[in-house]
Amino acid sequence: MAPREYGQYDGVTRALELVGERWALLIVRDLLVGPRRNGELAAGLPRIPSNILAARLKELQAAGIIRRVPRSRVIIYELTPYGRELEPIVLSLSAWGFKALGDPREEQVITPDSMTMALRSAFRAQVAASFPATAYAARLGPAELLIRVDGPSLEVARGDGPADLAFAAGTDIRRVLSGELAPERAIADGVVEVIRGPGVLLDRFAETFHLAA
Incomplete structure (x- = not known):
């Protein structure tokens, strides 16, 4: 065709x-x-x-x-x-579509590549530059990602590894990224499970990665 x-x-x-x-x-x-x-x-x-x-x-x-x-x-x-x-166009579309994301349907899934691009679209380089270098091991649904932030530089790779904070979350991570749910409340409500490392670093994660809803 x-x-x-x-x-x-x-x-x-x-x-x-x-x-x-x-x-x-x-x-x-x-x-x-x-x-x-x-x-x-x-x-x-x-x-x-x-x-x-x-x-x-x-x-x-x-x-x-x-x-x-x-x-x-x-x-x-x-x-x-x-x-x-096409990269800046796709990242802008990701941020634009996030505003209308809503709750996931039962059959919808998170993939490592889709989550990687979501994080890249949410990354705030200027904010990240004010923090020390930080590594996050994130299990987001079935996607396991190692996220390294060093100043305004972002690297996202598949898999686990040494990290300052390791955490797990489902699709409700979007509520943290949008600012709808404060990190400490997300941990208290079980939306985010801290696996290792100080939970307070989730605040840094939420400041570094943000998408307006």
């Missing part, structure tokens, strides 16, 4: 023709975290049909947004420099 054409000549129209098809921008979102194999992309988008994933990858390649690269006898997909220009 050919990508949709809208019959108008302007930048917004062309952008939608390139990344406006269903699933396309979510593929870009996950590739902004890092290169992925086909199977990794499918695992991160559990409801995408395999034929649609193949079609979107082909379309994004044809548009010069992603490319196939052989690596260690496997094929991976990565963004081209042109594709990486």
